Amino acid sequence: MQRKGLLKSYVFHELKERLKCEPTYESGMILSSMCTKPHKFAVSIFTKFIEKNVGDATLFPKVFEMEKEVVKMIGDLLSNPHPSGHIVSGGSEGNLLALWVARKMKKGKNKVIIPKSAHVSLRRAIDILNLKLVEVNLNQNFQVNINEVKRAIDDKTLALVGVAGSTDLGIIDPIDELSELASTHDLYLHVDAAFGGFVIPFLKELGYKVNDFDFRLKGVDSITIDPHKMGLCPIPAGGIIFRNESYLNLIKERIPYGAYGEFEYATITSTRSGAAVLAVWALLKHFGFEGYLKIVRKCMRVTEALVEEINEIKGLALMTPPIMNIVGIRSENIDLHLIVNELAKRGWFISYLPTHIRLVIMPHVKLWHIKRFCKDLKEIVKLHKFD
Numbered sequence: 001m002q003r004k005g006l007l008k009s010y011v012f013h014e015l016k017e018r019l020k021c022e023p024t025y026e027s028g029m030i031l032s033s034m035c036t037k038p039h040k041f042a043v044s045i046f047t048k049f050i051e052k053n054v055g056d057a058t059l060f061p062k063v064f065e066m067e068k069e070v071v072k073m074i075g076d077l078l079s080n081p082h083p084s085g086h087i088v089s090g091g092s093e094g095n096l097l098a099l100w101v102a103r104k105m106k107k108g109k110n111k112v113i114i115p116k117s118a119h120v121s122l123r124r125a126i127d128i129l130n131l132k133l134v135e136v137n138l139n140q141n142f143q144v145n146i147n148e149v150k151r152a153i154d155d156k157t158l159a160l161v162g163v164a165g166s167t168d169l170g171i172i173d174p175i176d177e178l179s180e181l182a183s184t185h186d187l188y189l190h191v192d193a194a195f196g197g198f199v200i201p202f203l204k205e206l207g208y209k210v211n212d213f214d215f216r217l218k219g220v221d222s223i224t225i226d227p228h229k230m231g232l233c234p235i236p237a238g239g240i241i242f243r244n245e246s247y248l249n250l251i252k253e254r255i256p257y258g259a260y261g262e263f264e265y266a267t268i269t270s271t272r273s274g275a276a277v278l279a280v281w282a283l284l285k286h287f288g289f290e291g292y293l294k295i296v297r298k299c300m301r302v303t304e305a306l307v308e309e310i311n312e313i314k315g316l317a318l319m320t321p322p323i324m325n326i327v328g329i330r331s332e333n334i335d336l337h338l339i340v341n342e343l344a345k346r347g348w349f350i351s352y353l354p355t356h357i358r359l360v361i362m363p364h365v366k367l368w369h370i371k372r373f374c375k376d377l378k379e380i381v382k383l384h385k386f387d
């Protein structure tokens with residue numbers, strides 16, 4: 001650190017210069033992210049209440065209370081009349097908390113069965129908690145192979161994990177079948193709907209055929225659902241929802257240094273952004289179910305337009321018809337790495353995965369962006385005589 005401070009204007013100028021090469025969501029050229037430009041109203045609430053610490057219930061009891069209301073609203077979306085949970089740093093922390101609770105509930109057991117499509121944070125959570133990872137293959141629909149799950153269950157198994165909106169393709173596992181298995185074998189079932197949680201309930205309402213994934217399935221114990229992804233809230237706003245309060249009680253700890261006595265917390269960090277909680281509270285109230293419905297409807301229209309365009313490009317194919325606003329593109333004879341590089345030269349950001357390229361159609365991606373993207377993609381395929 002330098003000894004003497006610099007003028008704010010100087011620092012700000014340097015900051016702007018340093019960051020100007022980074023893309024913005026607004027440009028519409030980011031197709032690789034599960035986050036988006038947070039909604040203006042949520043940002044205004046976030047900045048207005050920036051000093052709030054929801055981790056200190058003695059100083060900020062109202063924020064603490066409003067977090068419970070957030071959990072209730074999200075619980076409602078997930079068909080849970082008695083939810084408990086928290087707004088945390090992200091989906092990764094949500095997954096870690098869920099497996100921590102699972103380990104406390106099922107003492108003496110250590111095996112966690114997850115699909116190969118599970119987000120990396122689940123493998124890391126299993127490692128942190130010193131549990132045993134069992135990864136199960138996918139079926140031809142890229143869902144967890146239920147027969148393999150059945151075969152993997154033994155008397156050491158403590159939990160099953162299902163994904164509702166996989167990171168690579170937006171696939172929803174057969175959570176109903178996992179739920180049956182969990183009930184039959186007395187296992188904990190966690191559903192990672194970090195992305196899909198703010199999509200699937202609206203897809204259902206819009207008439208899309210999507211599997212049940214939430215607490216209406218009796219075996220589901222917890223769900224990760226992130227407001228900072230399709231919930232359009234500012235980072236950090238991950239969400240973890242448990243079936244009821246008894247789950248959180250297992251990981252609650254007393255903090256003795258509150259302003260007028262002790263208080264409890266159940267998250268990994270004891271200090272947490274109250275601004276994030278209030279931004280989620282405000283946006284959920286402002287949007288309501290119908291607000292999110294509109295957003296998901298728009299994303300799906302753009303996704304469907306993209307699918308039509310991709311189907312017209314010789315040499316490219318969909319990995320699978322998209323379930324939600326995530327599209328995977330594969331090719332037998334075209335070097336996808338080359339395509340990604342050429343697209344990058346034209347300013348597009350897309351994910352290059354081992355089996356396919358992935359496009360996430362977030363709310364900042366409009367129809368005209370997709371038209372431009374597909375024009376570029378077609379040109380690149382032609383230019384390199386791929387077709």
Ligand SMILES: Cc1ncc(COP(=O)(O)O)c(C=O)c1O
Pocket residue numbers: 034089090091092093095119121163165166167192193194195226238
């Ligand atoms: C399905 C799923 N779960 C968990 C996570 C991790 O969320 P975060 O990056 O907010 O920690 C992601 C991130 O993309 C995800 O796609």
